[in-house]
Amino acid sequence: xxxxxxxxxxxxxxxxxxxxxxxxxxxxxxxxxxxxxxxxxxxxxxxxxxxxxxxxxxxxxxxxxxxxxxxxxxxxxxxxxxxxxxxxxxxxxxxxxxxxxxxxxxxxxxxxxxxxxxxxxxxxxxxxxxxxxxxxxxxxxxxxxxxxxxxxxxxxxxxxxxxxxxxxxxxxxxxxxxxxxxxxxxxxxxxxxxxxxxxxxxxxxxxxxxxxxxxxxxxxxxxxxxxxxxxxxxxxxxxxxxxxxxxxxxxxxxxxxxxxxxxxxxxxxxxxxxxxxxxxxxxxxxxxxxxxxxxxxxxxxxxxxxxxxxxxxxxxxxxxxxxxxxx
Amino acid sequence: xxxxxxxxxxxxxxxxxxxxxxxxxxxxxxxxxxxxxxxxxxxxxxxxxxxxxxxxxxxxxxxxxxxxxxxxxxxxxxxxxxxxxxxxxxxxxxxxxxxxxxxxxxxxxxxxxxxxxxxxxxxxxxxxxxxxxxxxxxxxxxxxxxxxxxxxxxxxxxxxxxxxxxxxxxxxxxxxxxxxxxxxxxxxxxxxxxxxxxxxxxxxxxxxxxxxxxxxxxxxxxxxxxxxxxxxxxxxxxxxxxxxxxxxxxxxxxxxxxxxxxxxxxxxxxxxxxxxxxxxxxxxxxxxxxxxxxxxxxxxxxxxxxxxxxxxxxxxxxxxxxxxxxxxxxxxxxxxxxxxxxxxxxxxxxxxxxxxxxxxxxxxxxxxxxxxxxxxxxxxxxxxxxxxxxxxxxxxxxxxxxxxxxxxxxxxxx
Numbered sequence: 001x002x003x004x005x006x007x008x009x010x011x012x013x014x015x016x017x018x019x020x021x022x023x024x025x026x027x028x029x030x031x032x033x034x035x036x037x038x039x040x041x042x043x044x045x046x047x048x049x050x051x052x053x054x055x056x057x058x059x060x061x062x063x064x065x066x067x068x069x070x071x072x073x074x075x076x077x078x079x080x081x082x083x084x085x086x087x088x089x090x091x092x093x094x095x096x097x098x099x100x101x102x103x104x105x106x107x108x109x110x111x112x113x114x115x116x117x118x119x120x121x122x123x124x125x126x127x128x129x130x131x132x133x134x135x136x137x138x139x140x141x142x143x144x145x146x147x148x149x150x151x152x153x154x155x156x157x158x159x160x161x162x163x164x165x166x167x168x169x170x171x172x173x174x175x176x177x178x179x180x181x182x183x184x185x186x187x188x189x190x191x192x193x194x195x196x197x198x199x200x201x202x203x204x205x206x207x208x209x210x211x212x213x214x215x216x217x218x219x220x221x222x223x224x225x226x227x228x229x230x231x232x233x234x235x236x237x238x239x240x241x242x243x244x245x246x247x248x249x250x251x252x253x254x255x256x257x258x259x260x261x262x263x264x265x266x267x268x269x270x271x272x273x274x275x276x277x278x279x280x281x282x283x284x285x286x287x288x289x290x291x292x293x294x295x296x297x298x299x300x301x302x303x304x305x306x307x308x309x310x311x312x313x314x315x316x317x318x319x320x321x322x323x324x325x326x327x
Numbered sequence: 328x329x330x331x332x333x334x335x336x337x338x339x340x341x342x343x344x345x346x347x348x349x350x351x352x353x354x355x356x357x358x359x360x361x362x363x364x365x366x367x368x369x370x371x372x373x374x375x376x377x378x379x380x381x382x383x384x385x386x387x388x389x390x391x392x393x394x395x396x397x398x399x400x401x402x403x404x405x406x407x408x409x410x411x412x413x414x415x416x417x418x419x420x421x422x423x424x425x426x427x428x429x430x431x432x433x434x435x436x437x438x439x440x441x442x443x444x445x446x447x448x449x450x451x452x453x454x455x456x457x458x459x460x461x462x463x464x465x466x467x468x469x470x471x472x473x474x475x476x477x478x479x480x481x482x483x484x485x486x487x488x489x490x491x492x493x494x495x496x497x498x499x500x501x502x503x504x505x506x507x508x509x510x511x512x513x514x515x516x517x518x519x520x521x522x523x524x525x526x527x528x529x530x531x532x533x534x535x536x537x538x539x540x541x542x543x544x545x546x547x548x549x550x551x552x553x554x555x556x557x558x559x560x561x562x563x564x565x566x567x568x569x570x571x572x573x574x575x576x577x578x579x580x581x582x583x584x585x586x587x588x589x590x591x592x593x594x595x596x597x598x599x600x601x602x603x604x605x606x607x608x609x610x611x612x613x614x615x616x617x618x619x620x621x622x623x624x625x626x627x628x629x630x631x632x633x634x635x636x637x638x639x640x641x642x643x644x645x646x647x648x649x650x651x652x653x654x655x656x657x658x659x660x661x662x663x664x665x666x667x668x669x670x671x672x673x674x675x676x677x678x679x680x681x682x683x684x685x686x687x688x689x690x691x692x693x694x695x696x697x698x699x700x701x702x703x704x705x706x707x708x709x710x711x712x713x714x715x716x717x718x719x720x721x722x723x724x725x726x727x728x729x730x731x732x733x734x735x736x737x738x739x740x741x
Contacts, residue, residue, distance in 0.1 A: 127721065175540050175715055176717075176718075264408075265409045302455075302457060305714055306407040309403050309714070309717060310386065310407050312404065312720045315383075
């Protein structure tokens with residue numbers, strides 16, 4: 001992969017939009033009382049409305065803009081009864097730093113919209129089966145059909161969508177069986193990969209992870225799962241097996257993120273298990289770590305099946321993105 | 328007088344001792360509440376909700392209640408939302424007197440356990456926070472009330488008398504077409520329909536207590552087909568609705584809960600409680616502790632839980648046809664004829680009355696299905712939250728919505 005040297009290249013698009021608006025408000029380029037509307041901003045920044053909405057919400061929580069009785073937001077803090085100024089934002093000479101401008105311009109690829117779409121597609125599946133309409137998707141994102149197709153290809157690779165017999169893109173329904181099968185596969189291939197990787201694991205890296213678990217309270221089970229992959233399993237010399245492990249995990253991690261975004265409680269009980277696992281890898285014959293990993297995967301499977309049941313409580317709001325059509 | 332300000336010190340007053348109970352119409356009865364308050368010396372506030380609302384709010388808003396009274400099958404939802412805390416059985420004074428049906432899984436060592444969520448499979452807290460049957464010192468829910476449910480039928484259609492062998496298949500029987508209703512709860516009515524589909528020979532399930540997606544699809548397709556043919560006249564969520572379906576719409580076969588027979592009044596022979604040849608669909612209720620409880624409030628909750636098993640509440644439950652996990656402690660709170668009818672399955676020599684004093688059983692009647700032991704020994708399946716519950720529940724909801732929509736159209740046209 002080609003890595004960009006631009007520090008903003010990996011920032012979500014809404015952050016970039018927020019960054020531009022924030023600096024121009026703080027500098028006084030955008031005066032107090034100016035009405036900020038999504039449409040003109042998205043035209044100016046050459047982006048869709050979704051990141052603009054997110055950016056404006058973000059600025060509202062920062063107290064830089066506020067809601068008022070009309071459409072859009074007013075520049076300035078709430079509660080000062082500032083009079084509304086209605087002017088096109090294009091009339092103000094907005095300063096956009098070269099790096100941000102560059103980051104905004106080079107976002108014509110699927111990457112900047114992918115995460116949002118993945119979350120929407122993964123979460124809708126708990127409610128049933130959906131068809132994805134490609135033209136609606138590109139309109140919704142404000143991107144070309146080519147970019148929309150890139151996004152869909154990536155979703156297919158993750159196992160989140162599939163083609164129906166009539167060549168429609170179909171998502172869901174997400175079932176316990178899907179999860180169970182993925183976990184069964186995990187418990188077969190991951191212990192095998194770990195055993196193969198054992199001679200190539202750098203123990204200092206694993207010991208560093210152990211220190212982190214004890215000192216860094218912000219570590220999540222998701223990041224530890226990534227660390228297990230990168231520092232241990234990925235060292236297995238059988239690259240086909242490593243790829244299989246990676247691709248099998250893709251759907252599970254998307255689903256996990258989607259369920260958390262729907263408001264399901266976090267699963268924090270696994271931190272201890274990672275501590276034990278890394279300890280076994282660093283300090284004991286690999287057999288014990290392999291067995292422990294198998295157990296750990298089975299426990300994760302049971303936890304995730306339990307999570308699949310409790311999503312039944314979440315009622316369907318009917319508020320799906322326009323490109324998702326319930327079947 | 329100035330408005331009270333938060334800055335002023337609170338005036339000295341007795342702390343209002345109050346326990347908040349969230350639950351359903353199964354256990355939240357005025358007679359229980361009043362006696363609990365009298366015996367315990369603190370206020371007991373009841374929040375009575377329908378099943379799905381109760382479950383959702385218990386899972387997502389555990390701050391809103393202290394004690395949660397619901398069913399064991401429901402724990403898969405509420406426990407895994409992290410809304411509850413374990414109950415320490417050392418603080419349950421009558422733990423040893425709780426029946427084996429709850430603690431072992433069957434009425435005797437040799438009795439068939441029933442498919443699905445038998446309470447013992449959700450009772451004990453296991454390593455890792457899971458729930459399972461292996462005894463430990465912590466439990467998820469204190470077993471209280473239970474019953475073996477079936478359906479009610481019109482003897483003019485299906486026959487009267489002791490020789491009639493009732494079958495769940497009647498819930499899909501052409502003879503009752505247009506006069507069939509189901510209970511609308513995906514962990515309950517879903518299995519009434521599944522039992523009917525299997526009993527009628529139309530479908531077979533490898534494990535009805537944990538169906539596959541294909542089996543769920545097949546069942547929903549069968550139900551939808553019957554719905555289009557006009558088999559169903561309604562679906563109900565509580566006993567009052569079930570009674571109305573009988574009294575106003577003349578259902579000929581429908582899911583039933585025991586108190587509904589009382590609600591439709593003592594009409595001997597008009598609507599008969601089935602003792603299905605395939606066995607019952609059972610459920611077990613209980614009480615759980617909200618996650619937030621500590622200190623004195625936790626003590627009050629334990630007092631209330633212990634009170635529930637001590638006898639009085641079990642007698643009130645019996646009068647609406649439910650059993651209690653500590654029957655021997657409740658027996659002294661019942662009259663001899665009450666015990667004989669409800670627990671021993673004997674014909675009653677006198678009229679019997681429900682919790683609120685209403686006449687529910689006429690002299691001469693005999694409880695369908697026989698004694699407690701006979702009924703508890705014939706459990707086919709328990710109310711269950713299957714692995715594919717999310718999928719099944721959403722499919723079920725769509726099916727029920729179509730039944731209601733069709734009824735509305737019909738009513739509108741009439």
